[in-house]
Amino acid sequence: MDILLQQILNGLSIASVITLIAVGVTLIFGLTGIINFAHGEFLMVGSIVTWLAVSNGLPFPVALILGVLAVALMGFVLERAIFRFTLERPTNGFIVSLGLIVVLQHIVILFWNANQKSIPRPLTTVWEVGGVRIASVRVMVILMTIAVVAMTYVMITRSRYGRALRASVEDRDTAALMGIPVRRYITGVFVLGSALAGLGGGLLIALFPITPFTGGTMVMKGFAVALIGGLGNLTGAVAAGLILGIVEGFSAGYGFSEWTDAYSFGLMILVLLFRPHGLFGGTSGPKMA
Amino acid sequence: MSAILEIKGLRKQFGGVTALSGVDLAINEGEILGVVGPNGSGKTTLFNVVTGVHKPTAGSVTWKGKDITGIPANQISRNGIGYTFQQAMAFPGLTVFENVQIATEHSAASARTDFAWPTPASLLEFVGIPGLAREKAGILPFGSLRLLGLALALATRPSLLLLDEPAAGLNDRETAALVGLVQQFPGHGISVCVIDHDMKLMQSLCKRLAVLDFGSKIADGPTADVLHDPKVLEVYLGGEL
16 A cells, blocks of 8 residues: 555656646647647757756756756747648648657757756755655655646636637637737747757756656646547646656556556546546537638 | 628638638728628628638728728727627636736737726626626636627727627526617717627517528618618528518
């Protein structure tokens, strides 16, 4: 039981990072129809920037913020320079994103080689509660994810911008006729999704060492979570992230840790076969004019 | 009467298909103008080009003396031209209230302040669906959805409203209610241009009619005259009315 609780905690902390990816993926797809597989590399760049900053003596919180800002800026540049031209043909955007994976990986390798990179744990305290060892760094990752996702959720469901965003997701043409600058919202969502990936990257390197290829597995799981929850559905992505964390915790806790990934992807395949729009119902992406 | 919207030589081609081949049309302040024509005559394309949904191939659109040809839809909306689609227009996953709220929030800050329905609630009251405010738009029956579309278009505070087949799919009672609403618009400073096939509706709504055929305007004038124009009878109505 103790081990199980601990594994669930571990599962949830990784699932937090994956949820941050999934939320970005789901928001970007919902509004723009872009399936950006390079989102994992956005995360990796967030890790690298955080690593660079910490290696240069900056405290972790500052490094984390720099990682978020750098990836947000990168998202802005890529959206303006590339993805806005593929909006009408999402398949092209998808293929462009596959190309970006390689480009971003190689830029990072060119400057900072392909070796594993790590930072000292920003929080080293480990609490012992009834035989369960709770690493404070994992709790920090989970709490930060909860806070950021909750803020995103409130922004989307309660604010004027969120309403306009949801309206644009449902029907771009009608939204434009209502006076909503849809193109600007598309850029904004791309930047927001990128910032979340940057945050995920900074939090990931606080948990584990990373390499320039870390993005690949993480983005696959991010997409699995987004698809299980229903692509385009924010609440669904969060709920699916939670499910993934618990499933992975159980599988590791009961001694099948080598099967952990198979469970998540198996779950994704089953959900897609029996509930093609995800457990919580997704959007089919934006309506094309 | 002066023209608030002037369309000159408007052309729109989709690949090899000419949807509009040089249309001239003026909409006067305070009038309800009807545009009729057979299917595929270019009526909806005309609206789409004026409202920025499509860019024109050639020609110009002048709004209150300002050239607005080819500018994006959201800016045209902010300039005071409202539009309701032929299909029911609403955001199905949002509540009825949120739908109208969105349109209200994004109407231009500089928009008219003398507007008769300043709040979402007052708009829903006006179109007659105040009781549905909390429902998701996606579950509304078609007639109510149409009224919501009208509320959305009104919420952008237009001084010109383009209505594309506003009565399509409505029963007689709903159509009569709609006519009653639209007839109040000029009194609130909203000029109207309406497209429809329903001649009874057009006769009760419009004092002036324009007729399109194969992307060209073939008649334009007082409704009674246009309906007796031999060219119109020939082309549009197959010789009988």
